[in-house]
Amino acid sequence: MNILIIGAGGREHAIASTLAKNEKVNNIFLSKHNGGSQGKIINAEINHDDFEVVENFIKENNVELTIVGPEAPLDNGIVDYLEKGNHKVFGPKKSSAILEGSKKFAKDFMKKYGINTAKYSHYDTYEQALASINDFGYPTVIKANGLCQGKGVYICEDEKQAKNALEEIFLDNIFKDQGGSVVIEQYLKGFEASLLCFVSGNKIYPFDTAMDYKKIYEGDLGPNTGGVGAISPNPLWKEVHQAQSNQILAKIEEGLKNENMSFSGILFIGYLIQNDEVFVLEFNTRFGDPETEVLLPRLKSDLLENIEQSINYEEVKLDFEDNVAMATILVSKGYPKSYQKGYEITGLDDLEDIIVYHNGTKKLNQKILSDGGRVLSIVSLSDSLDSSRKSVYDAIEKIHFENMSYRKDIGKLEN
Incomplete structure (x- = not known):
């Protein structure tokens, strides 16, 4: 094949x-x-x-x-x-991909089917949004409605930051037609969890959980990125969260059926857990990145079989190893804003028991060069998070390219 x-x-x-x-x-x-x-x-x-x-x-x-x-x-x-x-x-x-393609559609879908999510409003113009900027207090969350490669979400600490966000989206037009409207929503404080699921018609079959790191700097500081690290399973996920997640999946299945949105593919659910209450932040309708880089190495079942089961609207029989995967993403300094690329990467041949996925590289004259903001995913599989974490950072010590940067706190949990 x-x-x-x-x-x-x-x-x-x-x-x-x-x-x-x-x-x-x-x-x-x-x-x-x-x-x-x-x-x-x-x-x-x-x-x-x-x-x-x-x-x-x-x-x-x-x-x-x-x-x-x-x-x-x-x-x-x-x-x-x-x-x-x-x-x-x-x-x-396209009719189902709108769950990711429009944040307004996704939030309205959640509201209609009783799926727990943050309070929100949607605005088509700068003037409308500006007039309602303080509705949810501060911090507040402002999201460009369309697809912005993970960079269209602003967490605003005060009115000044909120105005700046609206100016970037509406007046500076940094997301082009993807920023034609915004969702403003209540800020939730807690930890995030990623749940990828196979969708087979209107039935949902979840993967194991994952956690990703969106902020560019240690301590979850700085702007959002497409993701600069990930762990699976999510170490903070508990049975009480799983029970709520199961109820949410049943409501999504009901929505897919009622709205004639059956499909074969992946549904990624971004959760936020606040005081053990599970909220849905967002939907994506494809494999998450970098979550895929820690979930697939743990997959015990056959991926091709699982994909074909989904395409045929059959039961998707997923199975995962009882282990822990962690990934740290090596990025070009300056990402997610401007950065330089084209630098030779060395040390990849010296790695043992490490999985390397190439995010943004190119091969030229037998050399591997940096060719993106996110450059390499360094992944380790082990029986514990501590062991995976040590292996990843030991491996990173051997890798070098000009302007290489990475977070040093992936997998380091707060006590």
Whole structure:
């Protein structure tokens, strides 16, 4: 079987590396360039935003399954387009991808089906939002409505910061058409948990839990990123949270059924737990990044089988190892804002018992170069978080590239 994966970041490299272990798989094509591609994994380097180009590649290379990694092609309707040509695709159609593509739609869906979430309001204009900026007190949360690569959420400590956020979104137009409206919501204080689930029609089959680190600096300071570290299972998750999560999943299933939003793919649920009460922060309709990099190494069941079960609207039989995975992401200094790239990465050949997923790298003249904000995911599997943490940071000591930066507190839990 030949497989095409849309995307070529750490998430896609993790998916490809997991699928490559399956004997049924011949070639796995990544739509963009990934410096870690080897063996069965091949860089196709096509324009995946041009769906006709994608379909032609599928036909020319006998691709039997396409898996969509990033959110933008889903929101733009790549699944609808390819399914019209009778191609097998794993991912939601545009009508279901709106759960991620519009924060307003997601919040309205939660409200309609009694899913616990923060109080919120939605505004289409700068003037409307500015007039209601103090409605939930401070801190308050302001979110650009559309897809902003994990960078469209502002936690504002006071009115000045809130005004700055609105100015960036509406007046500076930094998110282009994805920032045409905003959701302002009540700030919740607690810890976050990530739950990825297979969706098979309108039935939901959850993975094990994960925790990701969104802030760029230690101590959870600085701007939000796409994620700079992750752990699975989430060490703060308890049975009381699991019971509430199960109730939430049942309500989402009801919503998917009633709204005719059945699909095959992944639903990522971003939870926040405040005083042991579980709230839903957001939905994503694809594999989370960097959560995928700590969940797939722990997957005991066969990923290809699980994907095919979902596509066929069958029961998805997931199974995980009883171990702990941790990932620290090496980034280019300056990320998530401006940064320089193109620096040679050394030390990767010296690593033992470590998984390396390439987030933003390229191979040139047999050298691996930094080629993005997030560069490498350094992952360790062990029987304890402490052991995984030590292995990850010991490995990082051996890796070097110019302007390399990373958080040193991933996996370090507060007492």
